[in-house]
Amino acid sequence: MTRRYSIGYALASKKQKSFIQDSLVNQSRERGIDLIKIDSDKLLIDQGPFDCILHKLSGENWVKQLDDYVIKNPNVLIIDSPNDIEIVHNRISMLQVVSDLKICEKKEENGDAKGATFGIPKQMVINDVDSLMNPCGMEDHGLKFPVIAKPLVADGSAKSHKMALVYNRDGLDKLKPPIVLQEFVNHGGVIFKVYVVGDYVKCVKRKSLPDISEEQLVGNSEEGTMSFSQISNMTTQNRADGKNYYEIMHIEDVVMPPDSLITDIARGLRQAMRLHLFNFDVIRDSKIGDHYLVIDINYFPGYAKMPCYEPVLTDFFCDLIQGKQNFGNEGVKKEEDGCPVTESVKEERTLVSNNGSTDAGEEH
Numbered sequence: 001m002t003r004r005y006s007i008g009y010a011l012a013s014k015k016q017k018s019f020i021q022d023s024l025v026n027q028s029r030e031r032g033i034d035l036i037k038i039d040s041d042k043l044l045i046d047q048g049p050f051d052c053i054l055h056k057l058s059g060e061n062w063v064k065q066l067d068d069y070v071i072k073n074p075n076v077l078i079i080d081s082p083n084d085i086e087i088v089h090n091r092i093s094m095l096q097v098v099s100d101l102k103i104c105e106k107k108e109e110n111g112d113a114k115g116a117t118f119g120i121p122k123q124m125v126i127n128d129v130d131s132l133m134n135p136c137g138m139e140d141h142g143l144k145f146p147v148i149a150k151p152l153v154a155d156g157s158a159k160s161h162k163m164a165l166v167y168n169r170d171g172l173d174k175l176k177p178p179i180v181l182q183e184f185v186n187h188g189g190v191i192f193k194v195y196v197v198g199d200y201v202k203c204v205k206r207k208s209l210p211d212i213s214e215e216q217l218v219g220n221s222e223e224g225t226m227s228f229s230q231i232s233n234m235t236t237q238n239r240a241d242g243k244n245y246y247e248i249m250h251i252e253d254v255v256m257p258p259d260s261l262i263t264d265i266a267r268g269l270r271q272a273m274r275l276h277l278f279n280f281d282v283i284r285d286s287k288i289g290d291h292y293l294v295i296d297i298n299y300f301p302g303y304a305k306m307p308c309y310e311p312v313l314t315d316f317f318c319d320l321i322q323g324k325q326n327f328g329n330e331g332v333k334k335e336e337d338g339c340p341v342t343e344s345v346k347e348e349r350t351l352v353s354n355n356g357s358t359d360a361g362e363e364h
């Protein structure tokens with residue numbers, strides 16, 4: 001009799017609706033893994049037992065419950081540790097991880113960068129209104145208008161997604177610190193969203209803020225700012241002339257970033273942050289062409305929008321249970337054509353039981 005494995009999940013209702021779909025539950029069940037909802041009205045310690053806990057909750061009480069559960073069940077896998085998640089709840093610390101990545105970029109004989117390079121936009125934190133009104137602040141950080149004002153805290157609240165494109169100094173006085181002012185970089189209206197699920201990496205294209213021409217910049221100066229939120233999830237945007245900007249720009253024709261660069265950044269972030277479940281947003285600097293900027297990192301994003309999310313996540317669950325998902329230098333899985341490496345799991349999988357013994361998994 002093959003032992004079954006249980007993964008408990010603790011998610012906000014919106015997240016649970018989008019992520020725990022019947023298709024995912026059924027595919028996991030077929031592979032010997034039961035996805036079980038953790039009851040938020042009961043103590044975690046009184047539930048289970050779980051081989052793994054998936055969560056996207058925060059707060060002292062929840063963190064304490066996780067700690068107590070781990071003390072009583074030292075073999076349980078927590079995906080992911082609240083301490084590790086913290087780094088992406090701040091828009092300065094999240095991008096500092098990118099700046100600190102050591103990825104060997106190819107060089108020409110004369111030392112110039114060869115091929116694609118990456119970085120983060122210039123940015124500065126504004127903690128209070130006085131710093132906002134300091135005229136030298138932006139210049140000291142090499143920032144010039146337009147800039148994007150983002151809430152410093154990226155904690156998943158609706159407020160944390162409320163952004164503003166600031167055209168001039170008049171626009172600054174509408175802002176409410178603490179915020180980050182980030183240089184606006186024209187990038188052709190397309191953002192590259194890179195989903196990471198353990199060792200698996202998938203890059204997709206999404207709609208993004210349109211480029212700003214010099215004329216538009218002057219033309220929009222009277223308002224001072226333009227507010228927006230979660231534009232990459234936007235379905236339509238009709239311009240004044242009624243035409244949909246995104247139909248005109250043919251997003252499907254936009255060239256993807258180099259696969260090797262994306263997987264190197266994904267691997268580097270995974271090892272540095274010690275997170276299994278995140279995505280990061282990349283834009284291509286229109287002025288340079290093969291220079292890419294990471295502008296955002298999100299913990300436990302909307303995986304249901306990722307192609308083949310069910311097999312990818314089920315694969316990940318199996319690897320977790322087998323103890324395969326760690327932070328070593330193992331290769332990064334990329335999708336084969338069509339769905340990802342789930343085909344490669346057809347071979348027999350030995351699942352490791354809670355007490356460390358192994359039992360042969362069923363032929364899948």
Ligand SMILES: Nc1ncnc2c1ncn2[C@@H]1O[C@H](COP(=O)(O)OP(=O)(O)OP(=O)(O)O)[C@@H](O)[C@H]1O
Pocket residue numbers: 121148150154160161162163182183184185186187191207208209229230231232281283295296298
């Ligand atoms: N530095 C930048 N230059 C140009 N456009 C930018 C820049 N930063 C953000 N944007 C635009 O603003 C959008 C939202 O920015 P960002 O991804 O940081 O916000 P978010 O609320 O964290 O989004 P998400 O829903 O991905 O969590 C991006 O998808 C992109 O269209």
Ligand SMILES: O=P(O)(O)O[C@H]1[C@H](OP(=O)(O)O)[C@@H](OP(=O)(O)O)[C@@H](O)[C@@H](O)[C@@H]1OP(=O)(O)O
Pocket residue numbers: 014015018154155156157193232233279298299300301302303305
């Ligand atoms: O729900 P959605 O599908 O929009 O997923 C979004 C997710 O919302 P959720 O919390 O409800 O999962 C967001 O989380 P918070 O920052 O708000 O915590 C953030 O990760 C976005 O980047 C995700 O959009 P995506 O990057 O995948 O396009």
Ligand SMILES: [Mg+2]
Pocket residue numbers: 232281296
């Ligand atoms: Mg984003």
Ligand SMILES: [Mg+2]
Pocket residue numbers: 154296297298
């Ligand atoms: Mg974000």
